[in-house]
Every structure is written in C-alpha cells, then in structure tokens.
Amino acid sequence: MKLKFRLLLPVFLAGFLLSSCSGVMGYGVLLWSLPEKNLSDGDIVPVYILSNINNVYVIGIPGTDEKMEIPLWQITSPVSKKRAIEKQSFYADYQHTYAKVLHDGLPMRAEPVNTSKQEYRLRNGEIIKVLYKGEGQLPMTGGKPIPGDWLRVMASDGTIGWCFSYSLKLFDEREQTVAVKEVTKTNDALLEKVLAKRWWPETYGPLIASNRINLEIIKTEYGFDTGSVSGQIRLAMPDPQINVVAPFSGVTNVNANVYKFTNAPFTMTIRSENVIVIQYMDEKGMPTSYTLISLSENVDSVIQEEKERRLSVYDTIVAFGPEFKSTNYGTLNFLSENKFTWNGYSKLITSKIIPAGTNGQGKAEVKYFTSKALSVQFDGILSFSFQNSNKEVNFLYKIESNGLRLESFEPYRLKDGVVSSRDTNPLVMFFSRSVTDTDSTENKNEDNN
Secondary structure (H helix, E strand, O other): OHHHHHHHHHHHHHHHHHHHOOOOOEEEEEOOOEHHHOEOOOOEEEEEEEEOOOOEEEEEOOOOOOEEEEEHHHEOOOEOHHHHHHHHHHOHHHOOEEEEEOOOOEEEEOOOOOOOOEEEEEOOOOEEEEEEEEOOOOOEEOOEEOOOOEEEEEOOOOOEEEEEHHHEEEEEHHHHHHHHHHHOOOOOHHHHHHHOOEEEEOOHHHHHHOOOOOOOOOOOOOEEEOOOOOOEEEEEEEOOEEEEEEEOOOEEEEEOOEEEEOOOOEEEEEEEOOEEEEEEEOOOOOEEEEEEEOOOOOHHHHHHHHHHHHHHHHHHHHHHOOEEEEOOOEEEEEOHHHEEEEEOOHHHHHOOOOOOOOOOEEEEEOOOEEOOOHHHOOOEEEEEEEOOOOOEEEEEEEEEOOEEEEEEOOHHHEEOOEEOOOOOOOOEEEEEEOOOHHHHHHHHHHHHO
16 A cells, blocks of 8 residues: 555656646747747747746647747747737737848847947847837938838847847848748759758757757757748857857859858758758858757657656655655755755765755756666766755765665766766765655554554
8 A cells, every 4th residue: 555655646746747737827929930830920829837947938839739948038928818919919010020130230229219228239131020110219320310210129039129220121021931932942852851851969869869868958949940931040059159040042052962051151061861060150250060960859849758757756756755854964855846945964064065055945856867877776866956056966866665865976977967977985875754644644554454
C-alpha cells in the first residue's frame, strides 16, 4: 500500500499540474508576424503561461492543439477576449505594415521629437514593424518641415521607439511574400529544398539525439530562417551572439554549392540537404560562419516535453518528501512551482558551498544531466538558485529508501549541462525524510496486518 501510494502520487501531481496549464490566462494581439505558423501581426491568440524567468509567453495556435513559446515583446499583455479585440482595432491601420530602413544609423527616439533621447540606432536595410502613427514635432530642413509622419515602430529584438517616415520605405508583408515566392522559384532542386527548411544550430543535433535537452542551449529563437515565406532572412545565434534580419531580392549561385542572397549580407554553402554553412558579413566587413542543420524533430515539442519531464521529476521529490532533515545541514523543504526553503545550512556557508548572505529560499530545478556511468549511482542533479544570490548551487542527488542524499561537486565538472565525474573528496549529506501523518497511518495499518 505504501509503495503503491508513493509511485502513483508523483504521476498524479505531475498530471494535475500539467493539465492545469491548459487553462487560458487571457488573449493577446501579435505585434510581429509568425509566418511559419501562418499568423500575422494583429491576430488574436490565446495565452496560457507567462514565464518571467525565460521572458516568454506560451501561446496557442488557433485552429490546432499546438502551443509555442514567443518572446514577451512579440505580443500584447494577455487580457479578456473583449479587451483584446479593442486592442486589435488600435493596431488595425498598420496591420501587415513593415518598413525598410533607408540609411545607416537612423535613430529610434523615446518621443516623436527629433531632439528626443535615442533608444536605438537602426542599420541600413533593417526591417522594422510599424505599429501606429503618432503626433509630434516635424523635423525641419532649410526652415521647412520634412514631409512624413512620426511612426511608432518595433525592431526585430523588441525595442520600441519613434521614427520619422521620411527615412523609411513602408511595405505590406503580404505583397513581399508573393514577391519572394517568385524569387525562390529556381531550377535548382537542392536549393529549393534548402530554402523550404528551417535551420538550427548544429549543437542541437547531438543534444536531441542523446535525449539531454539543455534548455540553456536549445531555444526556438536561434537558427536561420531563409526568408522564403516572409521575405526577410533572419539569423540568430548564441555564440557569437547575433540577431540580424534583412530583406533579400534573390539567390544567386556563385560557385559550386555556394549561393549569395542578393542585397543581403549572407552567403550560403550547401553541404547536403541537411547541413548548410551561413557566412554573415557585418557592418565592418568582418565575416563569421555558422554551421546549421535541419531536424526531423519539432523543436517546440522537444522543448515542451523536456519541461514536462523536469516538472515530473521534481514533483517526485516533492511527493516523496516534501521535507527532509539533516542534523548537520538543516531542513530542506521542496514546495510547489519549483520553490524551496532551506534552514540551518550554516556549515555549508563555512565550507563555501553555499554563498554567504543567502536567505534560505529560492528556486529548485532538475535541469542538468549525469553521464551514463554516474546515472547508475545518482538520480540526477538538483540545482538551487537562492533569491538573493547570483550563484547557482548544484548537487548530485539520490532518493534513498528513507531520505535524500546530496553530494557536492566542483562547478568545472558541469560541462554543457552534463556532469561526467565525481569530486575526489566530495561533501556527502544525508537528509532523512520527515514522516507525514499519512505515512504514520499507513505504517500502523501495515503493523496491524
């Protein structure tokens, strides 16, 4: 009876928490199109989850059961459907309207005044989203006002400000899409296959193949969009950090399997149907190359499944405890929503395992992995982030029959989200599982039987 209860409870808790995420928290208006999902700016979508840690919303794709993460800036704050419709009408005049920047260094300003603070400087050819028109002070030249309007605009990283339309070329994204479809029609079968795919950093492949999904590395915003639908090439990579959006007017074969995107700073080498190399030439003329791959797996689904796995593993610890006590190292209490409290851990501060000045509460996660060899000895890695500390504290952990065993390891042993070896002289701590009223009742029943 007792063992069965322990096995079923984590499954029940995980299922309950995951099903509770299915409720809609509100509706938002897209501010930047998602052409790969056939959604444009101005569309209303349901919002399910807000993550301030990852700075994303989880939205639903209308007409499907699919959900995906998008950056907070890409959508208005969730409200009732009625209020979302009101917001939608506010942006209606410039729905589908984007703009190409006509000269380098064009400032986005805090207010619609030419002397206002600069929020951002745009690149020549950069694509921005036009949100709405505003009233402001017209720029002057030769004592006469320059023709145009002040427009509230958004850059591709979510930065918002005011730009004067004289330095912008406005266009309708739907017309751009039609033009791109004509541009990308070629007699080159391999090229057409490549242009039709979404490309991801090469690091994603081995992580997904090994089923060690490091969410610090695998993110939906990274990769290469060929622009075959939107008309805008987008390259976003973590190392070196880059996020560039640029329109293009064609693709030219320059040498063997090397192609140049016309009027854009990108060259592509096709190594195979599933591997390409993108070379980006920055404003200073410095080239950087990135290897990208196509994947049979849906990256959105991979990320969601990993989040569900982590939640299920953490809830197993909660269900088994949630309180664990050690004579030397205090009392650990695992709470819902990945929160924890830890009291009486002064010896761990003395040994410099936990930073001084921490307040004994924060977020606990199961987000890293052990090597195959270590997985025989440990269940995984527990990561503690204390509220008032920037240092993450990690332990190898094992759930024993009557408690929780934690073992310290040096930070350098954690590489790309995986710990492959133990410390030569680690600190090993055992926390006894606190007996709950339910357990006591079950023990008495077992004794009576």
